[in-house]
Amino acid sequence: MNRPTLEAVAARAGVSKSSVSRVINGATTVAPSIREVVLRAVRELGYVPHAAARNLATRRTNAVALVVSDPPKGLVSDDPMFSAVVRQASRKLEAAGKQVVLMLAGSEDSRARVAQYVAAGHVDGVMLVSMHGADSLPATLARKGLPLVSLGRTNPAVPYVDNDNLGGADLAVRHLLRQGRRRVATITGPLDMIAAQERLTGYTTAMRETGHRSIVSLGDFTRVSGADAMRQLLQDDPGLDAVFAANDLMAIGALRTLRESGRRVPDDVAVIGFDDIEAALYTTPPLTTIHSPMTDWATATVDLLLGLFEGGPSDPVLLPADLVVRTSA
Amino acid sequence: MNRPTLEAVAARAGVSKSSVSRVINGATTVAPSIREVVLRAVRELGYVPHAAARNLATRRTNAVALVVSDPPKGLVSDDPMFSAVVRQASRKLEAAGKQVVLMLAGSEDSRARVAQYVAAGHVDGVMLVSMHGADSLPATLARKGLPLVSLGRTNPAVPYVDNDNLGGADLAVRHLLRQGRRRVATITGPLDMIAAQERLTGYTTAMRETGHRSIVSLGDFTRVSGADAMRQLLQDDPGLDAVFAANDLMAIGALRTLRESGRRVPDDVAVIGFDDIEAALYTTPPLTTIHSPMTDWATATVDLLLGLFEGGPSDPVLLPADLVVRTSA
DNA sequence: CTGGTTCGAGGGAGCGCTCCCTGACAGGGA
DNA sequence: TCCCTGTCAGGGAGCGCTCCCTCGAACCAG
DSSP: OOOOOHHHHHHHHTSOHHHHHHHHTTOSOSOHHHHHHHHHHHHHHTOOOOHHHHHHHHSOOOEEEEEEEOOOTTOOTTHHHHHHHHHHHHHHHHHTTOEEEEEEEOSHHHHHHHHHHHHTTOOSEEEEESOOTTOSHHHHHHTTTSOEEEESOOOTTSOEEEEOHHHHHHHHHHHHHHTTOOOEEEEEOOTTSHHHHHHHHHHHHHHHHTTOOOEEEEOOSSHHHHHHHHHHHHHHOTTOOEEEESSHHHHHHHHHHHHHTTOOTTTTOEEEEEEOOGGGGSSSSOOEEEEOOHHHHHHHHHHHHHHHHTTOOOOOEEEOOEEEOOSOO | OOOOOHHHHHHHHTSOHHHHHHHHTTOSOSOHHHHHHHHHHHHHHTOOOOHHHHHHHHSOOOEEEEEEEOOOTTOOTTHHHHHHHHHHHHHHHHHTTOEEEEEEEOSHHHHHHHHHHHHTTOOSEEEEESOOTTOSHHHHHHTTTSOEEEESOOOTTSOEEEEOHHHHHHHHHHHHHHTTOOOEEEEEOOTTSHHHHHHHHHHHHHHHHTTOOOEEEEOOSSHHHHHHHHHHHHHHOTTOOEEEESSHHHHHHHHHHHHHTTOOTTTTOEEEEEEOOGGGGSSSSOOEEEEOOHHHHHHHHHHHHHHHHTTOOOOOEEEOOEEEOOSOO
């Protein structure tokens, strides 16, 4: 593994280390003749700058940590999001010349590892994805003093990009009411997540403003929890005629329960979800939902971070939500 | 960002840099009194070793690149795999004290970036995930001379862990025949992927051996392609009574087409998939499929890589496939 | 022709850490 | 008592790169 060094290139090209460094880093103050002989030497030796050495000298790494909350085992709710966000964010960051280091922060253990990693100077900045509200990691990382953004609001101190959860929930509720539904229930996400809180608030507010009674059942963003919550709701209030689930996975679970209980969707009970994941297209019937575009979301968050590197603003960004009407409501 | 250095810790503790280094790295030859005073200084200063400096000195990084093939836009077929594999592999590698650097290799551009990154000495080893057979990246990386494994067979030179695709396909076909099905078609994956090739070979071999005619339609591992291929098959051979899809997503697509065409599953046409992704549980009817356990797969691949670090064997590993009988066949 | 100026190449001091080597000291055997 | 061995702390030379500074050459104006 005898990798060639800058010095070896310099020797071969018959110039100084400094000149090679200048050519490598694209400095303008270098004569074309030297540039050429250096580039040839680089090619011949297959020279690639040693990252660690460069980092050590420049205090820059050109890398960004993408920290994803790793939900407890079994809670795979945000998996569809996970893929979409990671892919899109990676693509964008790499296009900007940043190395992406993906880290999963689940256990206390792995949180410590993430903090350690960031503290070790491995990265120039951090992008957080969908952490729970109560999480301590955002605050910990914020204290390190390097650029930090969050996809989804977590800690007030951390610049974020978020969906318009309130507006989306409002949209969903009013759509149901407009169709003449009168007993509209909701299935919430885990209430330690800000997105779940906001979607619930959006629901209750819209219900109150229109003079309706809230019917709430708790879920945790998983398919099963949606099915369970739906069962609960049917037991509590057999006459309900609509359900707003705080995400699509729970809506899918609810659909299943409704089918099992003999209810027709949307004839007897209308169902509306949130997120517009791909699976929402393939349910029976296809799911009406609130579209919150994951890729746009990831893009906006990356842009926020890249902006921070350039000394840009750290103001939060709010993405508009819109209703996608399919068959279920 | 005035991070404390080893030297600062040494000064505060009133010992030499060497002693601090020994304590940090857990060397045994250090007096308890010194160890204690050093640890206190570390705590007080919040010292964290600078990764780049350490890498430079040791030529080790404690990091591993997890390279995932990024399929062309729209082809999200292996997303369910993507999540499962990335999560499991990350967990395992982190548990082994390795930093995980996730990299998506889609465009020619990003492949070059991956090669560059590895060449820059950022990582101690590489784990490849589900690359197409024709890919040049495995060979390129193999040439760098550091430990390299592949989840799924790609290049002969790269140690790999793979499913028993042939055995799984054989299992599927014989299950269908055992049920009295006579006209068993298959929907293939993209044939530039070795997994797709092998599943097709398994099918044709089993069909030939049992004296049946192969009926083949081409898909590309996506849901839509499965639906399209199924439509094609029904047109070509309206009397077929069973379909083996080379993955679950295509099986789900096929299910949809069958429903639309008025066929009952499994009464008129039996359907069997491959992979056993989570969604296979939620189809109507639930999908019979070949279970190829993603998490086991990821685990085995990580183990292979970790073994390589310790000078272990580089022999390929083959994971057994088994049949999961649900309702669709 | 000379002094001043500009431009670009080379020299070398770090960046923070590891690890080999030296040397101090203690303890035991002769 | 002296010497030898073993143990453990400290010193310092790198690891490969960047970047500041120096210095020489070339060029122009006077």
